[in-house]
Amino acid sequence: MSIPVVTIDGPGGSGKGTVSQRLAARLGWHYLDSGALYRAVGLSARNKGVSLDDPAALAGLAQAVDIRFQPAADGRPAPVWVDGQDVGDALRTEETGHLASRVAQFAAVRTALLDKQRHFLQVPGLVADGRDMGTTVFPDALLKVFLTASPEVRAERRYKQLKEKGLDVTLLRLLGEIRERDARDAARQASPLRPATDAEILDTSRLSIDEAVDVIFQRLQQRL
Numbered sequence: 446m447s448i449p450v451v452t453i454d455g456p457g458g459s460g461k462g463t464v465s466q467r468l469a470a471r472l473g474w475h476y477l478d479s480g481a482l483y484r485a486v487g488l489s490a491r492n493k494g495v496s497l498d499d500p501a502a503l504a505g506l507a508q509a510v511d512i513r514f515q516p517a518a519d520g521r522p523a524p525v526w527v528d529g530q531d532v533g534d535a536l537r538t539e540e541t542g543h544l545a546s547r548v549a550q551f552a553a554v555r556t557a558l559l560d561k562q563r564h565f566l567q568v569p570g571l572v573a574d575g576r577d578m579g580t581t582v583f584p585d586a587l588l589k590v591f592l593t594a595s596p597e598v599r600a601e602r603r604y605k606q607l608k609e610k611g612l613d614v615t616l617l618r619l620l621g622e623i624r625e626r627d628a629r630d631a632a633r634q635a636s637p638l639r640p641a642t643d644a645e646i647l648d649t650s651r652l653s654i655d656e657a658v659d660v661i662f663q664r665l666q667q668r669l
């Protein structure tokens with residue numbers, strides 16, 4: 446019997462990270478934060494002085510990088526170790542998101558991360574969060590969801606998160622960065638950000654996290 450997967454794709458700020466983690470906790474399933482893998486490669490490239498324009502070297506890094514997740518507690522982001530080091534908040538900054546989006550453009554990097562992502566597929570099931578979970582990594586998923594929200598709503602959510610962490614950001618700058626990242630993620634040739642043809646599209650602009658989790662949970666119950 447195949448192990449069930451729910452894929453939750455969408456742009457940054459659509460709520461997919463929190464929604465996916467809560468859904469996984471509610472189901473007692475594993476959780477894959479695939480963005481963290483791309484972020485780890487971006488961070489590793491910067492730390493090791495590898496050029497962001499060298500796909501072969503970046504793919505080598507992606508192959509070699511050792512990424513470990515600690516179980517998350519109290520809904521906080523899971524601590525992540527990259528090459529034996531706790532990278533803490535460095536993984537979640539806008540700057541690292543930008544690095545991730547740059548390295549994620551290269552097909553060789555994406556291929557190098559495929560097996561690492563598929564290793565997360567273990568009993569009793571997996572909730573996989575990213576950009577291409579339903580289109581490329583788990584094309585046979587039991588349920589595919591594509592979360593969206595307007596760029597303004599996403600910028601505002603991100604603004605609140607970063608302010609809570611005490612970071613100095615402006616809403617206008619975040620909106621600009623979100624639009625830039627969306628455009629690059631959607632325009633790249635290798636696994637661009639787009640819903641799978643069989644994905645259910647869910648706009649979270651007017652939904653709370655719990656409401657979004659409920660909707661997805663109910664859709665999943667109909668398929669299990």
Ligand code: DC
Nearest residue numbers: 457479480483545546549575576577
């Ligand atoms: O979800 P996130 O913000 O952590 O992702 C960071 C970047 O990584 C995002 O801009 C694009 C890239 N990414 C990707 O290309 N494919 C994925 N499955 C996940 C993330």
